Amino acid sequence: MSQDDKAARTANIFDVARLAGVSHQTVSRVLNDQPNVRPATRARVEQAIAQLRYSPSPAARALVTRRTRTIGLVSPGVSDFGPSSIAMHFNFAARAARYNVETVSSLSDDPVGVRSVVESLLRQRVDAIVLVVVDVAVLEVVRGLDLSIPVVAVAASPRPSPLIVSIDQYRGARAAVRHLAELGHTRILHLGGPLANPDAIERERGWRDELLARRLDVVAPPHGDWSAESGHRLGPELGVEAGDAVFVANDHMAIGLLSSLREHGLQVPADVSVVGFDDVPEAGYLYPPLTTVRQDFAALGGLIMQKVLVAVEDPDTVTEDTPLPTRLVIRDSTREA
CATH class of the missing domain: 1.10.260.40 (lambda repressor-like DNA-binding domains)
Known part of the structure; x- marks a missing residue:
C-alpha cells in the first residue's frame, strides 16, 4: 500500500x-x-x-448504511467514583441497545489531549462519541466540535445544550445547604472539588446561591481533589467551630474531613453537621452514617444512550437538555444546631 x-x-x-x-x-x-x-x-x-x-462522504454514508454499531467513550484516566460509575452504567445501557463501546481513557484532561483521543476514535469509524468531561476547558472544545458524527458530552453546565447530558449538581447542592439551614445552622462552610471540574463548579455555585438567598455569610472555600486524603488535609483550613456545618463537594473528601474533625476534638454531629455528595456505597456505613446527595448513575447511563440513539438514528430530532434530579439522603451526620 x-x-x-x-x-x-x-x-x-x-x-x-x-x-x-x-x-x-x-x-x-x-x-x-x-x-x-x-x-x-x-x-x-x-x-x-x-x-x-x-x-468525509464515506463516513457519512456509513452512518446511514454501514454503521459500525460502536460508540467511542472518552473517560478521564482516574478512578474517581463519579466518572467510573458513569462509564459502567453507560456500558450497560449501550449493550442493552445492542451497541458496542470502545472505551479510551484520556491520560490528559486538557483540550489537546482529549482532541487527540477523539481523533483516534474517528479513525475507528465509531458511530458517535461520548465524552465524560472533568475540565471546563474541554467542555468548550466539545461545544466547538463540528464532526461528521455526533458528540455527546457528560458534564454539568449552566448553559443548556441538546448534546450535553448531566445530573443536576446545582439543585442537589442547594438541597444540601437548605437542609443544613433548616436545622438552624447559620455558618455553613464548603469544601470544594477541583477548581476546573464542571460538577465541582456547579456544586459550589449551588452552595453559594443558597447562602445568598438566605442572607448567610459566604466564606471562601478551600478546594480538594476528590480524595479522602485531601479532605483530611484541608480540614484545618476550613476553620470549623462547634455549631458550624460543612457541605463537602463529594463523599470521599467528607470521609477525610470526618477524620480530621475527630482529631481536632469536634464530634459529628454533636458539634458539627456534615453533608457529602454522591452517596458512595460506604456512605451509610461510616461513623456516623453520612448525610449526602444521591446521584442516579444508572438513569444517567440510560439518558446518555438515549441521546446517542437520537443523534445517530434520527439526527433531525431536537432533544432538550433536562438534567436528572438528585435526592438528599438524610442520615446521622446532621442534626439541629
Missing part, C-alpha cells in the same frame, strides 16, 4: 486542519461550501484535502 493510499484511509478533519493551518471548524465550512471563508484560506484547505485525499 502506498503512502497516498494510507493517507486516504486514515486522514480525518483534524489532519486536514493541521496541514492547512486552520481550525477544524474552518475545514467544515469549506466542505459545506459556506461563504464566510476567505479565498486564500479556502484554497489552502482545498489543497490539504487534495493532498491527503480526504473525503
Whole structure:
C-alpha cells in the first residue's frame, strides 16, 4: 500500500486542519461550501484535502448504511467514583441497545489531549462519541466540535445544550445547604472539588446561591481533589467551630474531613453537621452514617444512550437538555444546631 493510499484511509478533519493551518471548524465550512471563508484560506484547505485525499462522504454514508454499531467513550484516566460509575452504567445501557463501546481513557484532561483521543476514535469509524468531561476547558472544545458524527458530552453546565447530558449538581447542592439551614445552622462552610471540574463548579455555585438567598455569610472555600486524603488535609483550613456545618463537594473528601474533625476534638454531629455528595456505597456505613446527595448513575447511563440513539438514528430530532434530579439522603451526620 502506498503512502497516498494510507493517507486516504486514515486522514480525518483534524489532519486536514493541521496541514492547512486552520481550525477544524474552518475545514467544515469549506466542505459545506459556506461563504464566510476567505479565498486564500479556502484554497489552502482545498489543497490539504487534495493532498491527503480526504473525503468525509464515506463516513457519512456509513452512518446511514454501514454503521459500525460502536460508540467511542472518552473517560478521564482516574478512578474517581463519579466518572467510573458513569462509564459502567453507560456500558450497560449501550449493550442493552445492542451497541458496542470502545472505551479510551484520556491520560490528559486538557483540550489537546482529549482532541487527540477523539481523533483516534474517528479513525475507528465509531458511530458517535461520548465524552465524560472533568475540565471546563474541554467542555468548550466539545461545544466547538463540528464532526461528521455526533458528540455527546457528560458534564454539568449552566448553559443548556441538546448534546450535553448531566445530573443536576446545582439543585442537589442547594438541597444540601437548605437542609443544613433548616436545622438552624447559620455558618455553613464548603469544601470544594477541583477548581476546573464542571460538577465541582456547579456544586459550589449551588452552595453559594443558597447562602445568598438566605442572607448567610459566604466564606471562601478551600478546594480538594476528590480524595479522602485531601479532605483530611484541608480540614484545618476550613476553620470549623462547634455549631458550624460543612457541605463537602463529594463523599470521599467528607470521609477525610470526618477524620480530621475527630482529631481536632469536634464530634459529628454533636458539634458539627456534615453533608457529602454522591452517596458512595460506604456512605451509610461510616461513623456516623453520612448525610449526602444521591446521584442516579444508572438513569444517567440510560439518558446518555438515549441521546446517542437520537443523534445517530434520527439526527433531525431536537432533544432538550433536562438534567436528572438528585435526592438528599438524610442520615446521622446532621442534626439541629
